[in-house]
Amino acid sequence: MSEQSQINRQILLVSRPQGAASVSNFKLVETPLEPLADGQVRVRNHFLSLDPYMRGRMDDSKSYAASQPLNEVMIGGTVGEIVESKNPKFTVGDKVVGMFGWQEFGTSDGAGLRKVDTAHIPLSAYLGPVGMPGVTAWLGLNRIIEPKAGETVLVSAASGAVGSVVGQLAKAAGCRAVGIAGGADKCRYVTETLGFDACVDYKAGNLYQDLKAAVPNGVDGYFENVGGEVLDAALQRMNAFGRIALCGMIANYDGSSIPLAKPSLLLTQRLKVQGFIVSESPEVWPEALGQLGGLVAQGKLKYRESVAQGIESAPEAFLGLLKGKNFGKQLVKLI
Template sequence: MSPINRRIVLASRPQGAVTADHFRLEQAPLAGLAEGRIRVRNLYLSIDPYMRGRMNDAKSYAQPVALGDVMIGATVGEVVESKHPNFAVGDKVTGMFGWQDYGTSDGAGVRKLDDTNVPLTAYLGAAGMPGVTAWYGLNKIIAPRSGQTVVVSAASGAVGSVVGQLAKLAGCRAVGIAGGTEKCRYVVEELGFDACVDYKAGNLFGDLKAATPDGVDGYFENVGGEVLDATLSRMNPFGRIALCGMIASYDGQPLPLKQPSILLTMRLLVQGFIVSEHLEYWPEALGTLATLVAGGTLRYRESIVDGLEHAPDALIGLLHGKNFGKQLVKIG
């Protein structure tokens, strides 16, 4: 009897905030495995902010998820059946298998993993795409120099937490922005940032000014909105901004800049980027990140929801800042 594959598909497109009604859980038997393909039992699913954009039917850097299709997402799992010469049953792998129990592939885009010194879940976070995103934005856009100040929003999250730690390793002053005293305490005491500003405390500009007495040379943006406005006001001449995410506007709220003239007067470089468009840097970044994780130098935290059926709630929580660290769903 064929195994049953549970999968979560996009049922409708949000017009504003995402709700559980925008998803549908389906079940179907798995078809037989063709020659040259592998079948992977997904163990963990990564939940990431970009998923909100893929739910929209709008022009963007990637095609939206079609209605009725499995929601997109990276997973780590184990090969349970193989008719491919390069993969064996028992291999641990990562790939874009989406919100489902099983993934099937011809091997393209699937990477084998060594979990001897790096936990499997880390390959979806600090030693995976979020880590590479942090590495690229910091090193290739901000290009920090020792002694400079780097600010990162969503500093306790999967990407922001890595940015700040890498900035410290580069000899910079690292300042985070996060929501709540617990997250800010974690950013400073466990991740080693020099300071962290609580944007929920009601004094964002004043607190950021106090935390950046020499101004800001590099800014890694994950949020947008008032956080971006406050940080722009602290930028030094010729500062660099790596524009990674704008989660504050993902539900459709317009968030215009209050002082766009700062971009000109401070001669700022603002570069948006999509990390999947820079695959030539992935081997170097992944090697560095895995080594740092294995050695305990790069620290991270995970929020894990148990059960594929709870993936929609995990995404909704992420979009409202309820997660702490990397958001994952345990499937297997």
């Protein structure tokens, strides 16, 4: 590594949001890289993952995971290449997936690093369809919704990193897949490229009526990424004994409270509603990643990426993600 590359650029969380998050909550710093100790490896991160769950970690409130500490590197998944190694399990040139967060270099003893093969799967895909978002989709669909051929599966944020995989897997299971997305372009992508049977544009201003027309026979399984009015509309179309996998509630992430319009439907329709966190089910990861990797390598699982350039672009790209400005999986390209 050259002298110039001995500097690591990092983005820290320096304050907690009051309501909506802002760029001022983050700070870009330059930190010298320490020499490696025995057993350590240095990774040059190529891509950084931006995900909705990060908004919850910014708050200092009770949740399923500890809050992101202030004045430390913001949490996040990364993919990159080993550029220096004092660990016999890793050699220079190995491509790895890790959780180094919002920074250009990661230093590790190797724990939590997973080597990946980029011969048939692009490195960035290991942060999307063949990574945490893909496994999230696989788990919620197969373990909670448990789709049966002929059923209708509804997916919110259907053009996103998780939703896009849910619908394609539901189709492969013999279901009718219907998406909800924001804007005509995203809906066209959901049906024409991803192969969903229908897609409802929630920005068109007629959500419930459009959804009713798209699912005339109701909904048997619903994969929820959004919450708010989208969840309200979906609940009113659920069939008896329907299953709802609660993955994300992005409509509530800025602290605003959006009460359900008809909570009694949970009872009268005898619905199963289960929230889940993908990191709590490590036992499904090998099977899920095996299936997802095979589908991506064969070109049978389509995906799309929004790529911001440079570590300094991460805060703006993240805030855009929370507002639905991304199209597909949101990444930051670091090299």
